[in-house]
Amino acid sequence: MPTYTAPTKDMAFLMHDVLKAHESDIPGYAELDPSFTSAVLEEAGKLASEVLTPLNVVGDHEGCRLENGVVYTPTGFKQAFEQMKEGGWPGLDMPEEFGGQNMPVLLGTAVGEMFSAANQAFTMYQGLTHGAASAILAHGTDEQKATYLPRMVSCEWTGTMNLTEPHCGTDLGLMRTKAEPQEDGSYRISGQKIFISAGDHDMSENVIHLVLAKIPGGPEGIKGVSLFIVPKFNVNADGSTGSRNGVSVGNIEKKMGIHGNSTCVMNYDAATGYLLGDMHKGMRAMFTMMNEARLGVAMQGMAQAEAAYQNAVDYAKDRLQGRDVTGAKNPDGPADPLIVHPDIRRSLMDQKSFVEGGRAFLYWGAQLIDAAHRAKDTDADGLVSLLTPVLKGFLTDQGYDMTVLAQQIYGGHGYIEEHGMSQFTRDARIAMIYEGANGVQALDLVGRKLAQDGGKHVMAFFDLVKDFCKENSEVEGMAEFTEPLKSASKHLQTAGMYFMQNGMKNPNHALAGSYDFMHLFGHVCVGLMWARMARAALDALANGTDDAAFYETKLTTARYYMVRRLPACAMHLARIESGADPVMALAAEAF
Template sequence: MPSYTAPVKDMQFVLHDVLKVSDADIPGYADLDRSFTEAVFDEAAKVASDILTPLNLVGDVEGCVLENGVVRTPKGFKQAFDTLRKGGWMSLDASPEYGGQGLPYLMHTAVNETFVSANMAFNMYQGLTHGAYSAIKVHGTDEQKAKWLPKMVSCEWTGTMNLTEPHCGTDLGMMRTKAEPQADGSYKITGQKIFISAGDHDMASNIVHLVLAKAPGGGEGTKGISLFIVPKVLVNDDGSLGARNAVSVGKVEEKMGIHGNATCVMNYDGATGWLLGDLHKGMKAMFTMMNEARLGVALQGYAVAEAAYQNALAYAKDRLQGRDVTGVKNPNGPADPLIVHPDIRRNLMEQKSFVEGARAWAYWSATLIDRAHTGDMAADGLIGLMTPVLKGFLTDKGFEMAVAAQQVYGGHGYIEEWGMSQFARDARIAMIYEGANGVQALDLVGRKLALDGGKHVMAFFEMVKAECKAHDGDDRMKGFVEPLKVASKALQQAGMFFMQNGMKNPNAALAGSYDFMHMMGHVCLGLMWTKMAKAAYVALDAGAADRDFYEAKIATGRFYMARQLPACGMHLARIESGADTVMALTAEAF
C-alpha cells in the first residue's frame, strides 16, 4: 500500500524563506512564526499519515453505496471525519464569529495540501463544505448566516454545489431546474442535478445544497439564474432538525477514480429552498464558491502528484534493475537500483521540480487571496487572472506527473496492489470538474487577459520583470533569470499575436488558448523557482545547517529552468501558427 509523509520542511521553506509570511503586511500573518506553523503542520502531518492515508485504498476499493435512500461511505470514513471535526481541522480559516479559528486562508491551503495528498476523495467532503460556507458568508443575509454557518463551520452539517444537469454542463443558460416562489418567501425547487460531489453521505446530520435554478421573470440564458439554499433536512426555528426535504439521491455514479467520494444524481421534487443573494443574479453568488473550488482543484493537481512522487522515489531507490553504465553502484547485489539510470532521474526530476514549484505558486496565490480579503483590488485582480491558469496547468501537469510516477514502477505500476493506478485515476478528474481545462483556457484568453483594460496581465509582466532586475549582478542567478526573461518575452509575444489577430479572426486566439494557458503556467513556475533559488542562496550564505536541502533546491530549480521552461517556445510556435490547421476540416471530414 502506498505511503505518504507530509513535506513539512518544504512547506516551511516556502512560507518562511521564500514568502517571509511573518513579515507580510497582511492581517494575521504576524502570528505565523516558524514555531507556530511547524506545530500546525506537524499535527496535520500526523492526521494525514496515521488516519487519512490508510483509508485511501479502503475508499478506492469499497466506494460509496446507496442503501435505502442514504449513501454509505467506506469503512472508517465516518470515524475519521469525526476526528477531523473534533480537532478543528475543517475550520482553520473560518470566521471566529461562526466558530472558526480565524487563521489566514494560506494556512487552510497548506494544511489541505497534506490532506489531499493523503486522501483526495475523503477531503472533498469538507472541501465542498468550505466553498458553500464562503458563498453563504459573502452573499447570505444575517439570518441565513446565523442559521447555517455555525454548523457548517464545525462540519456537523456539510455543503455541496449543484450546477450541472444531464443536458447542461458548461452552458448553464440551458438549465431547466425551476424555482417557484411561495407565499412565505421560500421557493419550491424542481429539477435534476448530476455529478454532485459529496451529494449525500452518512457523516453529517444535514447537507446544505446550494442549487442553481430559474425563477419566474428572469429571462433566457444565465441572466435568469438564481441560487438557493436547499437543505437535505429542514431546520426548525430553534435550530433543531425537522422534516426531510423533498430532495433525494437518484444514484451514485460509478467513476474512474475518487471512489471514496459520493458523486450523486440529485432529484429535487418541489424541495423547499431559500434565495441566496439577489434574484436572477445567482451566477455571481455561485462564482464565489466556484472560484474557491477551482483553487482547491488546482491544489489537488499537485498534491496527488506529491504523493505519487514520494512512492515512485522510494521504489526507484529500492528496486534493483540493470547496471549503471558509468560503473557498478551496488557491487554486493545482482543489479543497481533504478535511480542510477539517467531516464529514471529525468522522470523523477520532472516530478520533483513540478511539485515543489507548484507548492510555492499555490501558497503565493493564497497570500493574494488573503490580501484580496482586505480590499486590495490589485491582489484581487491578479488572483482572478491566475485562477484559470492555476486550475488548468496544475491539474494537467499533476495528472501527467502521477502517470510519470506510475511509469517508474514499470509493470508493477499497472497492478492494483501497488496503488499507483489510484493516483492516476484520482488525479484525472481534476482536469475535468469545476470547469474543464479547455474552458479555463478560453476564460483566460477570451476574458481575463482583457479584463480592466489588461492591467492585471500587465502587472504580472511587470512583476516578472522586477524579479529579474532584482538579481542584476548576481552571477549565480543567471541560470534562473535568463530563462525566465526568454519565457516571459515569449508569453508577451503570444499575447500580442492575440491582440493583432483575435479581433478579425477570433478563432486565431481561441485555437491558441490552451497553449497560452500552459505558457503562463510555466512562466509562473519559473518565477517561483527564481524566488526559491534566491531564498536558498540567502540561506546558504547565512550558514544554514542543512546545506544539502538548499543545494538540492537550487539544483532542482536549475533543472526546471533548463528542461521544462523551454516548452514556452513550442507553445509560442503553435499559437503563431494560427487557426487554419485547427479548423481545416469540416465536421463531416473527421
Template sequence: MPSYKAPLEDVGFLLNDVFQIDRYDNLPGFSDASADVRDAILNEAAKLSEQVLQPLNRVGDKEGCTRHDDGRVTTPTGFKEAYKQVSEGGWLGLSAPEEFGGQGLPSTLSHTVAEFLTSANMAFSMYHGLTMGATAALLVHGRPEQKAIFIPKMVTGEWTGTMNLTEPQCGTDLGLLRTKAIKQADGSYKITGTKIFISAGEHDLSENIIHLVLARIEGAPAGIKGVSLFVVPKILVNADGSLGGRNGVTCGAIEHKMGIHGNATCVMNYDDATGWLIGEENKGMQGMFVMMNEARLGVAVQGLAQSEVAYQNAVIYAQERLQGRSLTGAKATDKPADPIIVHPDIRRTLLTIRAFNEAARAMVVWTALKGDVAHRSEDPKERQAADDHMGLMTPVLKGVLTDVGFANAVSAQQVWGGHGYIADNGMEQFVRDARIAMIYEGANGIQALDLVGRKLPRDGGRAAMAFFAEVAAFAKEHGGDEAMQPFVAPLSRALGDLQKATTWLMMNAMAQPDNAGAGATDYMKLFGLVGFAYMWAKMIKVTQDKIAQSGATPYLTSKLTTGRFFMERMLPETALHLTRIESGCATIMELPAEAF
C-alpha cells in the same frame, strides 16, 4: 502499499523564507498564526494525513460508497470515524471568521493543510473541501439569517455543504439549466429538477447537508441572466436552529466512475424541495463564481497533491527496485543489479515531477497569500492588485496544475513498470483519482478560454501587465548577480515568449476569434511555465542567500539542482507553445465537421 509523508520542510521554507509570511502581521488573523502556531498546526495536519487518512485511501477506493433503497448513502469503512476527527479537530474552521466559530487564521494555512489531506486521501478530503466552498458563497452573498443558521454548523463540520450546478443537458453552459424555482407566499421557493455529478451529495458523515442549488425562477429571463442561487438543506432547519423534517431532496443514484470512489458522486433529485434565495433574483452566477473560484484553487491543489504522493512512492520504488547496471559501471556491486534510480531516464522522470511539485507549491502559497490580502487588507489598492492576481492566476493554476499533476501521476506509475499497473500497489489509483481534477469545476479547455477571453483583457489587461512588470523587475534587480544568471536569463527569455504570445493574441484574436480558441491551451501552459520559472528564481535567490549565511544543507543543495533542471530541461518549452500559438487557427478549423 503506498505511503505518504507531508512535505513539511518545503512548506516551512516557502512560508518562512521565500514569502516571509510574518510580514503580513498587519492583516487580521496573521498575527495569531505565529511561527510556533504554524508549526504546531502543520505538524498536526501531517500526523492526521499520514496516520489517519492515508491508510483509508485504498479502503475507500476498493469499497466505494453504497446507496440504499431508501436513498441513504453510506461511506467506506473508517470514513465516519476519520471525519469525526477532522471536524472535532477544528480543521474545517481553520480560516473561517471567528464570529461564526472559526479560528480566523490565514487561508494560506488552510490551502497548505489541504495539500496534505488531499495527498493522503483525495476522495475523503472532498467532503470538507466542498463545505468550505459552499460556506464562502454564503459568507459573501447570504442573508444575515442564512449566515446565522447555516455557517456555524458548517464551520464545525456538523453540517456539510455541496454545489449543485450541473444537469444532464448542461455543464459549462449553465444558461441551459432546467431546474425550476416557484416562489411561495412565505418567501421560500419550491425547487424541482435533477442535478448530476454532485460530489458529496449524500452521505452519512454529518447530520445535515446544505445544498447550494442553481435554478431558474418561474418567469425569469432565458439563458444565464435568469439563473438564481438557493440554499436547500437536506433536512429542514427550524427557527431555533434545531432540525425539522426531511426536505424533498434525495440521491437518485451514485455515479460509477473512474476514480475517487470514496466520495459519493450523486444524481440529486429535487421534488418540490424547499429552498431560500441567496442574494438577488437572477443574480445566481455571482454566488456561483464565489464557489467556483474557491473550488478551482482547491482543485489546483488536488493536482499538486496527487503529483506529490505519486512522486514519493515512485522515488521509494526507484531506490529499491534492482534492474540492470549503470551505464557508467556497477554502483551496487554487492547486489545482482543496480537500483533503477542510477539510470538517467528514471532520474529525468523523477526530477521533472519534483521540479513541478516545488514550483506549483510555491505558486499556490503565493496566490493564497494574495487571496488573504484581497479579503483582509484595508488598503483599496492592495485589495485591487491582489484581486487582479487571483482572477488571472485561478484558471492558470486550475488548468496547469491538474493537467501536469495527472501527467506526473502517469509518469510515476511508469517508473514502477508493470508493477505500477497492478492495483494492489496503489500507483494506478493515483492516476485514476488525479484524472477528474482536469474535468470538474470547469474542464481545462474552458479554463484556457476563460484566461484568454475574459481574464487577459479584463480592465485593459491590468492584471497581466502587473505580472509581467513584477517578473521583469525581479529579473532586472538580479540580472547583475552572476550566481543568478542561470536562472534570470532563462526567466527573461520565457517572459519574452509570453509577452510575444500575448501581443499576437491581442492583434489576431479580435478579427478572428478562433485564433484565441486555437491558442488558448498553449497560452495557459506558457503562462504556467513562466509562473513556475518566477517561483524557481525567487526560491533560488533565497536558497543562495541561506547557503551564504549558514552553509549548505542537503535540502538547500537539492533545491539548487532541481531549480537548474527546471530552467534547462522544462522551461524551454515556452518557445514551443509560442510557435503553436502563432500558427493560428487555419489548419485547426479547415476540415469540415463530417471529415473527422
C-alpha cells in the same frame, strides 16, 4: 500499500524563506511565525499520514453505496471525519464568529494540501462544505449566516454545490430546474442535478445544498439563474433539524476515480429552498464558491502528484534492475537500483521540479487571496483573478501527467493494483474536468481575463517578472535563473501580442491558441517561483545554515526546471503563432 509523508519542511521553506509570511503586513500574518506554523503543519501531517492515508485505498476499493435511500461511506470514513471535526480542521481559515479559527488562506491551503494528498476523496466532503459556507458568508442574510454557518464551519452539517444537469454542463443557461415562489418567501425547487460531489452521506446530520435554478418569468439563459439554499432536512426555528425535505439521491455515479466520494444524482421534488443573494444573480453568488473550488482543485492536482512522486522515489531506490552504464553502484547485488539510470532520473526530476514549483505557485496564489481579502488589496485581487484559470488548468494537467510518470517508474507493477499507483492517476484525472474543464479555463483566460480592466493585471504580471529579474541582475549566482525566466516571459508577451493583432480579425486565432497560452503562462509562473526559491536558497547559504544540503538541492532542482522544463514555452509560442488555420482546416465531415 502507498504511503504519504507530509512535506512540512518544504512548506515551511515556502512560507518563511520565499513568501516571508511572518514579515508580511497582511492582517493575521503576524501570527504565522515559524514555531506556530510548524506546530500546525506537524499535527495536520500526522492526521494525514496516520489516519487519512490508510483509508485512501479502502475508499478506492469499497466506494460508497446507496441502500434504501441512504448513502454509506467506506469503512473508517465516519470515524476519521469525527477526528477531523474534533481537531477543528474544517474551520481553520473561517471566521471566529461562526466557530472558525480565522487563520489565513495560506495556512489553510498548506493543511488542505496534506489532507488532499493523503485522501482526495475523503477531503472533498469538508472542502465542498467550506466552499458552500464561503458562498453563504459572502451573499447570505444575517439570518442565513446565523442558521447555517456555525454548523457548516464545524462540519456538523456539510455542503454541496449543484450546477450540472443531464443536458447541460458548462452552458448553464440551458438548465431546467425550476424555483416556484411561495407566499412565505421560500421557493419550491424541482429538477434534477448530476455529478454532485458529496451529494449525500452518513457523516453529517444535515447536507446543505446550494442549487442553481430558474424562477419562472425571469430573463432567458444564464441571466435568469438564481441560487438557493436547499437543506436535506428542513431547519426548525431553533436551528435543529426537522422534517425531511423533498431532496433524494437517484443514484451514485460509477466513476474512474475518487470512489470514496459519493458523486450523486440529486432529485429535487418541490423541495423547500431559500434564495441566496439577489434574484437572477445566481452565478455571481455561485462563483464565490467556484473560484475557491478552482484553487482547491489546483491543489488536488499538485497534491496527487506529490503523493505519487513520494512512492515512485521509494520504489526507484529499492527496485533492482539493470546496471549503471558507468559502473556498478551495487556491486554486491544482482543489479543496481532503478534510480541510477538517467531516464529514471529524468522522470523523477520532472516530477520533483513540478511538485515543488507548483506548490510555490499555489501558495503564492493563496497569499494573493489573503492580501485581497484581508488587506483589501485590489491589485492582488486582480492578479489572482487572472491567475486562477492558470492555477487550475496548469496544475491539474501537469499534476495528472506527473502521476502517470510516477506510475511508469513501476513498469508493469504500476499497472496492476498491488502497489496502488493507478489510484493516484485515476483520482487526479477528475481535477482536469470538474469546476470548469481545463479547455474552458483556457478560454476564460484568453477570452476574458487578459483584457480584464484594460489588460491592467497581465501587464502588472509582466512588470512583476521584469522587476524581479532587474532586482536580481547583480546578485551572484542568479543569472542562470533570471535569464531563462526573462526569455520565457518574452515568449508569453509575444503570444499576447499575437492575440491582440490577430484575434480581432478572427477570434479563432486566439481561441485555437488558448490552451497553449494557459500552459505557457503556467510555465512562466512556476519559472518565477523557482527563481524566487533559488534566491531564497542562495541567501540561506550565504547567511550560513546547518542544512546546506536542503538549499543546494533547491538550487539543483531550480536549474533543472530552467533548462529542461521552461523551454516548453518556445514550443507553446510556436503553436500559438501557427494560428487557427491548421486547427480548423478539416471540415466537420472529415473527422
